[in-house]
Amino acid sequence: MCTGIVESAKVSGSGKGPRGWFKLDEVNVSFDHPFDASVEHSLNIDFVNHAEGPSLRIxxxxxxxxxxxxxxAILTSLTRGEVQIGKDVTLTSQQLT
Amino acid sequence: MHQYRTDMYEGMLAETVMMEGHRGDAINAYFARPLGPGPFPAVLLIHHMPGWDEWYREITRKFAHHGYLATSPNIYYRFGHGSPDDVAAKVRGSGGVPDDSVVGDVEGAVGLLRSLPYSNGKVGVFGTCSGGRHAFLAACRLKGLDAAVDCWGGNVVVPKEKLTPSQPVPPIEYTRDLSCPLLGLFGDEDQNPTLQQVAVLEQELKKHGKAHEFHTYPKAGHGFFYYHSPSYRQEQAVDGWKKLFAFFNKYLSS
Structure with a gap:
């Protein structure tokens, strides 16, 4: 089925694709047909940079x-980072934007 | 199905062409045709959500192999270029291709097919998955198509809360305008469309007196023609192709 379920968020950071590292500006999270995974539906995450065109995608x-x-795993890692580094995590996030 | 003899000549031309789509935009399309003077019937293929991919090229050639002029317009053309899955991911992240754009591209492709000197003037439309929905939509919103095949098109019967700016109207609301016979192929394990949604669509077709032929296959879900995926169901797919070609042969022959 085509669910059409997609959630998008603006993000800051970098991703590494076939042509090396590039800046990310959005992540699209969908629950729909996979292109490759051998399941009927999958949770799909696409990190993209709109200015760079469709091919630059993680x-x-x-x-x-x-x-x-x-x-x-993400939430656990973030929580541990916040405990260990405290407010510096927030500062690091702001520096990335 | 096309009847072949081992001593017959067979030839085909398949290539990418440019065509005029929605609002006169130039878009590309994959076009395949049997060699020879014709006249040949034509089938327009609307690709699925996974994109303008290898499977759609293959079945475009399959239709040519069976004696049809076949073209598959790249309805994602305006989203940029790259591998089919990268482009499809961009479309997915953008909320999908607008219905108006698809209908406009189909209208352009119908005009192209009818203009060819080896056309018999008959044009059918075919689509799977989101392309099945688009095939139904185009057959309702455009005049002059001769047959339509909707393979497991989801979101034809869709609640208002699932409507989006790109897909603002439930296609079922256009049923009264359906301008040609419709073949629907579905799987009884599909979740979109569900058996109930297929029944609702069929009821609407009956209500408006529209010629249609629906087949729902047991032990099949969404995309049971896709031999490259776990959804493939060999027996159901073989029978579905037979029914599909019989339907087009009935309505598109000279």
């Missing part, structure tokens, strides 16, 4: 279970 297609593990 893409992953995860099973729902894997996507939840990723969310947990």
């Amino acid at each position: 893409a992953v297609e995860l099973t729902p279970e894997s996507a939840r593990k990723l969310v947990e």
